[in-house]
Amino acid sequence: MAVVRKAELWMEKGEHFFTNGFSIFVNRVQERFELPEHVHDFYEICYVVEGSGFHYVEEETIRVRKGDLFFLPIGVSHIFRPASADPKKRLLISNCIFDEQLFQFLTSILPGQFGMYRFREQLLQRDCWLQIQERSGEFGTLFNSLFEEFQQKRTGYETMLCGLLLQLFIQMERALEGAEAPVYNRMETILRVMRERLGDKITLAQLAKEVGLGTRQLQRDIAEHMGCSFSELLLSERINRSCRLLEDTANSRRSIADIAAAIGLQDPKRFYRVFKEKTGMTPAQYRAERGTI
Template sequence: MKSEYFLHNHLQLFVNRCSEDFVLPFHAHDFIEYSYVAEGKGFHHIGEDVIPVTKGMLFVIPVGVPHVFRPVSTNVTEHPLIIYNCLFNAELIHTLTAIIQEKEIIQHLMDLEQNQVPYISVVDHNDRIEELMVKLYRESSVPGIGSSTMLYTLVSQLVLMTYRQLYQKDHDEEHHSTGFDYILHYIKEHVSNRIRMSDLVRVSGWSEKQIGRMFLRHTGQNFSGHLQHLRIQKSCELLKSSQHKVSLIAELVGYRDMDSFYAAFKKITGETPLAYRKKSRAQHSGQ
């Protein structure tokens, strides 16, 4: 996707609010994109990653990094995935140097523009990023007196807030990432067992509240959501690589109730386990 298709005004800035579907292909672009999940659930295919997304997640996509959002269901009327997008290129970065005084933040934007850094993901815990996105969208949609100044100010705030949260996250990770990595490892090792939050409290020494915050910060999901996706991911691997019956696979990934397994599997993959296995084997034999 090219800048001239979106950034044809004097501001070199484009803001929209859209409902994602299955039409837009996996794509890259020559501008920086800040994308905020405003409503619904789905998946963000970005680079080589597939990330489950929910309301409150913000992604910063550098120039040249391919990505696409997909809703959780093909029925986008009942299960919409609403995204706010803020797009700009190097020309706007140059303009923002008059507002943003910190050289390291300007360098951060230049690194995004020159594809020198990976994509960024943060979680909007206090709704401040959503407020900025809504203001950007309204000001862009219905310009008023001083709209240029207002939009540049709002974009600067968005950049600064994201950068500050990213820095704070990195600072926290210096102290906590090792402990949280142990929690993730513990879950993977015990995925076939019943895992409760009290077990994580016991093995980490953290409180339930601390663990909950770390899950949101590091994975964008709560504990139960992360565990469910991990179990379904493991079941997908077993369906592709083994001859085990579906009932045994469900047990191996921690489900004792088949109805719960089938419901979780279809919710996350959109297919039944048997349909998933059949399609995977057909794809493998066709390679």
């Protein structure tokens, strides 16, 4: 994907994806550790087609699985990471991106008459994003149709894509009926404290004490909301932090051993091993890849 560096995050530009004045783009990608955390100047709907992993949205970490859908407004930073670099355990994501003008059109003209899209005003708030889990494959069916139409580009495909996107908005509306957006206040605290202590040798008991929970309750919270153990979550957070440090040009002269120590892995050999297990690359290879974007 074409990206432009802005501040400390990559900025993806719609102009690199939209062609012939048509502002919808659909793709399907196997997530790897090649694309850094980024923001974009367009709206994006992401759907987990297959596999599991993590989605880092702003300062939150969300364990994802097949059927998860995310609506990301303009300017929200995010990145998907697979749970493993093993190609047999791939994380496959479908993306539908569109510009602000089209979003305003599809959520203003018809809804004004028929009263749909109660989430529109919420989405217009700065940094607001949504996570929805499909109930019976409804999002997957629509994304398959979106992808097929975009790939085949038969007569009238532009109108068909707008119609399918409109259906997707309606299905989102239905999924949100009677349900509040998930709130993970306790998990937010757990993740915040964990991230503040990444450079330390933090244990489950220490983290539990700092967030005011028993160890069993902490384990249950992590398993319920993240789908993994404390040690797996801690390692994923450390590797994600190391990726950010390796991507940051301000750290270009910092040794890999120093970066390993900064995330709490004092043994460089262990850092090399777990980093490659997670990303499929050595830290040096990852830093070189980032420098070529």
